[in-house]
Amino acid sequence: MNSMDSMESNGTERRPLESATGKPLQPMAQPGYYQGYSTLAQQGYWDAATRAVVLERLQSVPPIRFFTREEARLLETVCEHILPQDDRDFAHRIRIVPFIDRRLQENRIDGYRFEDMPSDDEAHRLGLKAINSMARELFGRDFLELSWLRQEWILRQIHDGKPEAAQTIWKHLPVHRYWALLVQDCVEVYYAHPWSWDEIGYGGPAYPRAYMRLERGEPEPWEVKETRYDWKAPSAALSDPSGSEGGTH
Amino acid sequence: MKSPFGRALASAPEGPHRLGSMQRLRVPMRQYSEKETVDFLVVGVGSAGGVLIQRLARAGFRVVGLEAGPFWDTERDWVSDEAGSHQLYWEDLRITGGANPLSLGANNSGKGVGGGSVHWAGFAPRFHPSDFRVYSEDGVGADWAITYQDLKPYYELLELEMPVSGPAWFPWGDPHGYPFGPHPMGGVGNALIRGCTNLGIGVSAGGPVAILSGSRGDRPHCIYRGFCLQGCKVGAKASTLVTHVPDAMQNGAEIRDRSMAARIELGKDQRVTGVAYYDAEGQEHFQKAKAVIVAGYAIETPRLLLNSACPGHENGLANSSDTVGRYLMAQAGNVILGRFEELVRMYKAPPAHAMTEEFYETDRRRDFARGFAIQTVSPLPISFAKHMMAAKGAWGWGMRRVMMDYNHWAAFGLLGEILPWAENRVTLAAEKDQFGLPVAKVTFSLHENDKRLVEFGKNKVMEVMRAAGAQEVVQEQRYAHLVGGARMGHDPRSSVVDGFGRTHDIANLFVCDGSILPTQGSANPGLTIQALAARTADYLISEAAVIFKSNRRHLDRPPIRRHLSPPGTHGRGVPRFGHLRAT
Numbered sequence: 001m002n003s004m005d006s007m008e009s010n011g012t013e014r015r016p017l018e019s020a021t022g023k024p025l026q027p028m029a030q031p032g033y034y035q036g037y038s039t040l041a042q043q044g045y046w047d048a049a050t051r052a053v054v055l056e057r058l059q060s061v062p063p064i065r066f067f068t069r070e071e072a073r074l075l076e077t078v079c080e081h082i083l084p085q086d087d088r089d090f091a092h093r094i095r096i097v098p099f100i101d102r103r104l105q106e107n108r109i110d111g112y113r114f115e116d117m118p119s120d121d122e123a124h125r126l127g128l129k130a131i132n133s134m135a136r137e138l139f140g141r142d143f144l145e146l147s148w149l150r151q152e153w154i155l156r157q158i159h160d161g162k163p164e165a166a167q168t169i170w171k172h173l174p175v176h177r178y179w180a181l182l183v184q185d186c187v188e189v190y191y192a193h194p195w196s197w198d199e200i201g202y203g204g205p206a207y208p209r210a211y212m213r214l215e216r217g218e219p220e221p222w223e224v225k226e227t228r229y230d231w232k233a234p235s236a237a238l239s240d241p242s243g244s245e246g247g248t249h
Numbered sequence: 250m251k252s253p254f255g256r257a258l259a260s261a262p263e264g265p266h267r268l269g270s271m272q273r274l275r276v277p278m279r280q281y282s283e284k285e286t287v288d289f290l291v292v293g294v295g296s297a298g299g300v301l302i303q304r305l306a307r308a309g310f311r312v313v314g315l316e317a318g319p320f321w322d323t324e325r326d327w328v329s330d331e332a333g334s335h336q337l338y339w340e341d342l343r344i345t346g347g348a349n350p351l352s353l354g355a356n357n358s359g360k361g362v363g364g365g366s367v368h369w370a371g372f373a374p375r376f377h378p379s380d381f382r383v384y385s386e387d388g389v390g391a392d393w394a395i396t397y398q399d400l401k402p403y404y405e406l407l408e409l410e411m412p413v414s415g416p417a418w419f420p421w422g423d424p425h426g427y428p429f430g431p432h433p434m435g436g437v438g439n440a441l442i443r444g445c446t447n448l449g450i451g452v453s454a455g456g457p458v459a460i461l462s463g464s465r466g467d468r469p470h471c472i473y474r475g476f477c478l479q480g481c482k483v484g485a486k487a488s489t490l491v492t493h494v495p496d497a498m499q500n501g502a503e504i505r506d507r508s509m510a511a512r513i514e515l516g517k518d519q520r521v522t523g524v525a526y527y528d529a530e531g532q533e534h535f536q537k538a539k540a541v542i543v544a545g546y547a548i549e550t551p552r553l554l555l556n557s558a559c560p561g562h563e564n565g566l567a568n569s570s571d572t573v574g575r576y577l578m579a580q581a582g583n584v585i586l587g588r589f590e591e592l593v594r595m596y597k598a599p600p601a602h603a604m605t606e607e608f609y610e611t612d613r614r615r616d617f618a619r620g621f622a623i624q625t626v627s628p629l630p631i632s633f634a635k636h637m638m639a640a641k642g643a644w645g646w647g648m649r650r651v652m653m654d655y656n657h658w659a660a661f662g663l664l665g666e667i668l669p670w671a672e673n674r675v676t677l678a679a680e681k682d683q684f685g686l687p688v689a690k691v692t693f694s695l696h697e698n699d700k701r702l703v704e705f706g707k708n709k710v711m712e713v714m715r716a717a718g719a720q721e722v723v724q725e726q727r728y729a730h731l732v733g734g735a736r737m738g739h740d741p742r743s744s745v746v747d748g749f750g751r752t753h754d755i756a757n758l759f760v761c762d763g764s765i766l767p768t769q770g771s772a773n774p775g776l777t778i779q780a781l782a783a784r785t786a787d788y789l790i791s792e793a794a795v796i797f798k799s800n801r802r803h804l805d806r807p808p809i810r811r812h813l814s815p816p817g818t819h820g821r822g823v824p825r826f827g828h829l830r831a832t
Binding site for chain 2 (some may be wrong): 016031032033038047049053054057079081082083084086087088094099101108109110111112113115152154159180183184187188189190191192196197199200201202204205206207208209212213214216217218220226233234237238239241
């Protein structure tokens with residue numbers, strides 16, 4: 001635990017690092033390997049119904065109605081671990097929690113519930129309760145008061161399906177199913193946003209104009225060539241086995 | 250960024266009901282009053298219901314189709330967007346359990362006119378002749394009440410009506426060719442061809458898939474945008490919404506959308522009298538009919554029969570055999586993902602693009618019966634992220650990193666035959682839906698043969714992915730294509746319907762959808778479901794007078810009514826190669 005206690009929470013340790021220099025990456029308007037590519041720049045070629053749906057997502061962030069203020073704050077931080085955005089400048093971070101909140105408020109489900117799971121809304125509430133209980137049982141403090149690395153360590157236990165605390169809650173909430181629900185809800189929001197399409201070089205809406213470069217992964221005339229940069233996860237991250245040497249505990 | 254393709258687009262003006270970029274629906278539609286007793290009432294206007302209603306209407310019968318979801322205007326209602334397309338799927342609550350619980354929702358049934366055919370990928374292979382005799386040939390599963398030869402003429406009809414694009418020579422099962430040319434290859438199709446070729450495995454490129462490779466009538470060709478599972482705004486992919494429903498309406502059928510069937514009513518003479526249903530406002534109605542055909546798919550069909558329990562039929566309608574809901578099947582649908590050094594951009598071109606059925610049949614050298622297919626799948630970013638979570642445990646910076654490499658990945662699907670088991674079933678749960686109707690509970694567990702098949706098949710697909718040149722290969726266990734739950738058979742003690750879909754118990758109650766399949770092969774079921782619907786239609790047309798007035802049952806094969814195909818889909822037929830078969 002000593003290495004964990006030594007982590008400072010000054011913000012820089014949360015940023016991914018340039019592999020060559022080990023220095024934190026400067027926050028960018030558009031991370032990823034497709035600098036200058038913009039799906040939104042092509043919106044004039046989208047059909048009207050699609051344009052309306054995507055722009056609504058961009059322009060109107062729903063208010064929090066389902067979660068309490070405390071739950072929403074806790075989930076905000078949890079989502080910063082599930083899909084960290086510290087390589088994005090503040091103006092270009094993608095809001096996640098308000099859209100999860102809206103789904104739960106409107107009771108929009110995926111069409112099923114596992115028989116050993118509570119409903120999605122109850123599972124989210126219980127899961128947040130379990131996360132905070134783990135923090136209190138393991139470290140004697142609320143999750144939000146813990147260092148980034150300790151928070152990461154708690155979530156890693158849930159990811160691994162081996163939570164070392166809050167057993168009374170996990171008894172009613174299968175841990176691997178809760179983790180899947182949480183991650184799925186986060187990626188549903190993040191990768192629905194056109195900024196994330198720019199980040200990963202995805203073409204986005206394509207009706208009625210179509211694609212014409214089907215072979216060899218060639219870019220369309222309005223796309224750009226991939227230009228990669230090497231980076232590794234911040235040392236206080238336990239979520240990137242392929243890119244990080246940090247995060248021992 | 251400069252654009253090479255002219256001016257940007259303004260909104261489409263308000264106008265007639267649009268199906269794709271060319272087709273317009275002529276309104277008004279014929280409307281029957283509830284006081285009228287119609288000839289046929291079809292519950293569910295999906296893959297089967299659409300074909301069935303079209304033929305019955307064209308033959309001059311008075312037909313109403315009840316559909317729980319909306320009647321889509323594709324230009325107004327559908328989007329070229331992954332997260333914005335949830336309304337196409339049946340997302341009302343279902344409970345899922347068993348040792349290998351199935352993910353339901355987006356992965357299987359649809360809601361809205363066209364049903365699952367609105368969001369299927371469009372792979373349209375036939376079943377093999379052996380699929381109809383699984384018990385006789387392998388001692389497992391069940392035999393069908395019909396043979397491949399019974400269905401073959403209807404396969405050929407539907408391959409023209411959809412139509413199906415694919416190679417001129419499809420070597421597996423009963424070898425045949427396709428009426429529309431194969432699609433040009435994209436990155437993921439090329440990867441499958443490369444992997445198979447390097448291992449000496451035969452491969453079919455550019456189909457068979459129910460997507461137009463050239464325009465026909467008022468439907469345009471594919472534009473390769475990759476949103477097949479989100480509803481084809483283009484109108485190039487076949488769904489009964491664009492292939493059969495317009496002709497059904499032209500011939501006087503009524504499609505009553507946003508109408509959720511609650512129960513089938515039984516009269517004193519043990520014949521059904523019609524269906525009670527709820528409209529969009531939750532008002533209950535009753536439509537009288539001389540015969541009822543349930544076409545709600547493998548979960549909603551058993552659910553409706555079970556929810557229709559009444560005195561004398563306490564276990565549900567047509568369930569004297571205790572088989573309703575049982576022998577539910579899903580195909581093994583493991584997704585195998587491989588990362589390539591070069592760019593793939595798998596989202597371009599249809600996900601259903603190339604396949605092999607080299608491993609389809611039972612091979613005595615393996616330790617399991619039956620087999621599997623390998624097909625392309627091309628998840629869009631959100632689905633891909635979920636695969637990465639399941640297959641790699643990706644989250645946090647690991648998720649961000651692997652997603653930045655989205656364009657370097659290709660995905661193949663295993664499509665493996667899971668055998669029918671009595672304990673894999675649909676029952677009623679304690680929970681109720683918005684209308685107060687008990688929801689379905691789906692219980693699913695793999696058995697030994699299934700597990701061996703999945704293990705072997707998964708490893709084979711991973712081998713193909715590596716042979717294609719992928720450096721990293723991961724996989725997620727999944728399932729696809731629910732069928733069964735009201736299976737056909739000769740014996741009323743162990744099946745729900747006969748070879749024409751008529752329930753053994755009630756003379757004027759039929760089932761026509763994927764739920765009547767006794768086994769599922771390792772072919773996507775869409776074409777077979779529609780071919781069965783066309784065959785049931787021919788039977789209903791021949792026997793209508795008898796069905797409407799008596800409980801007599803004839804099992805004579807009806808004539809094949811080729812003239813009932815939607816106009817413009819006729820032709821000389823699809824290529825046959827019987828004359829070339831090796832001796």
